[in-house]
Amino acid sequence: MDHLPHSLLLEILTRLHDSALLTRLKLTSKTLNSLSTQTPSIHLQCSHSRYLKSRSPLTMSQITPFKTILIKLIDTSEVPVESVCIGVENSLRGLVYDDVEDESDDLFLTESGFVEEWARRVGEGLKMVSVCDFWVQSCWRRSRVLPIISNYCHSLLELEVKNAWLSVDGLKPMPMLRKLTLEFIRLDDEDLDKLNECFPALQVLNLIGVGGLTDPKIHLFNLKACQWTVSNAPLSLTICAPNLASLELKCAKPRKLSIDAPLLSHFHLSLERAGQFKVEELKTLKTLHLESSDLCYLLCTFPYNTTIQNLTLDSPKCGPVEMTKFSLLKVFSVFPNASSLTLGSGVWSELMMCPSAPLAPVAESLRARSIMKGLKQITAYLVLGDIDITLSFISYVLGKCSNLSDMALFIHRDVDSGVASSLISSCVTQCSRVRWRWGTWKEGTKDCWI
Structure with missing residues (x-):
């Protein structure tokens, strides 16, 4: 180790992202000991085992306070x-607080x-700061x-704060900040207004599980990407961002959503219920x-759109009420130029059961063939029940989508292998013009190609 170039060793140490490990490593070598104080980054995580030792009467006196370690690392650093x-x-x-009943502040990191002090x-x-607080100690204390x-x-340039109740009293403008992440944060509407005012150069904003908002507004001229997961049910949400290109929004049941984003090209919207x-x-x-779960109504709220090329539809809780309303014809009546379509398992099942699909009247069938001709690629997630119904629906899709050339079907991993093999064989035999791709999926796991 001592024979390696110091520049290479320093690069390795910088990439460790674990200052506690770095502290242990420096005891193994004089070279590592001297280089350990020349890394420009400090990454420190309190582990579960350390937390338990700090609470045990047998070991608590042997544990250096977590906050003290950070200050020591800063004081011994030889570089900015x-x-x-x-x-x-x-x-x-x-x-949670009720389980721990912890009123100490040794891990109240905000x-x-x-x-x-630091x-x-x-x-x-500093160019980047990330603080992930201990919610048990921070949830009932407001932080500045x-x-x-x-x-x-x-x-x-980048700031991340998690698990805290924030105050913005005395917040000053930060014209250099480009990325802000607030996750599991308590915040009021007027606090969000203050963030809009003090962070004018923000390009990336992530608000994940931010509670306490009623009529939140995001008004940022330079914002390009936003991920917003609302933990409560606000009356309305307003986004005014003339340079916004990508938006991922997840909320329960807002009464109104106002988006002023003339450059928006990627939109991921997840709602529990569409409501009004x-x-x-x-x-x-x-x-x-x-x-x-109210996908049919949500789809109807979107005006006719000819610019969307890549469309994904997912409905985790499809019910029988929706089955008579939802069809591929309805989808392409709203988005006629979609060339790539991805269907979640709930949507696929609902479309298969739609009476207007294989038994459509002649006029509707001709209309479907006309407006679905631009579709070239389908990706679908299947939970196989009746294989004959599945094959019938696939045949219907192939008949209406004359330019379809790529079909990727993911079969649930709990499906019997014999049933899956039968489906694959039947599909490949049924249509040779399509490039068939097969995979498996299961909730909470990564998709796998066969």
């Missing part, structure tokens, strides 16, 4: 610190005094982590992903 990432590991994030030391050189960071970290939801015309959309 550019990145600080501190937090608790995943196993601790699931703990505590104002602690944040100010930010005052390294703030000027954002105002403090805005006071000291003037060159910050309305969508204005989005003229630049190329890719659209719709997911809802």
Whole structure:
């Protein structure tokens, strides 16, 4: 190890993303010991085992306080610190206050005094900060982590805060900040308004599980990508972002959604129920992903659109009420130029059971063949019940989509292998013009190609 070039060793140490491991490694070599203080990044995670030891009467006196370790790492660094990432590991994030009854603050990582202590030391050189708090200790204490960071970290480009109740009192403008992630955060509408005002250069905004909002508004001129998962049921959501290109929005049942994004090309929308939801015309959309248990109604809220090329439909809880309303004809009546279509398992099952598919009247059949001729690729997730019904629907699709050339079918892994093999053989025999691709899928796992 000591014979390797110092520049290479330093590059390896920089990529470890674990300052605790780096501390242990420096004890194994004089070279590593000298280089360990020259890494510009500090990454520190409190593990579940460390947390338990800090609570045990037998070992708690032997455990250095977590906050103290961070300060020591900063004080011993011989180069400007550019990145600080501190937090608790995943196993601790699931703990709740009622289970632990923990009123201490040793892992309250967004505590104002602690944040100010390290930010005052390294703030000027920081480019990235990530703080993942311990919800058991932070949920009932309001934090000024954002105002403090805005006071000291003037060159910050990326900021991430998780599991905290935030205050924006005293927040200063951060014109350099390009990316902001807030995850499992308590925030009020007026706080979000303050973020719009103080982070004018934001290009990427991630709001994941942000609660407390009633009529939230995002108004950011430079925003290009946004992921917004709303944990409660706000009355309305407003997004005004003239340069926004990609939006992923997940919410329960908003009464109104207003999107002013003339350059939006990728939209992923997930709703539990559509309710009185309305969508204005989005003229630049190329890719659209719709997911809802009320998919049929949601689909009807979208105005006629000729720009969408890649369409994904998913409905985790399709019910029999929807079956008489939902069909491929309805889909292509709204999105006639879609060339690629991905269907979740619920949607595929619902389409198969639609009476208007294989038994459509002649006029409707001709109309379907006309408006579905642009479809070239289908990806579908199957839960095989009656294989004859599945084959009948596939035959119907092949007949109506005359230019279809690629069909990828993922079969649920619980399906009997003999049944799956029979389907594959029948499909390949039925149509040779199509490039057939096969895979398997199961909830919570990665898709696999056969």
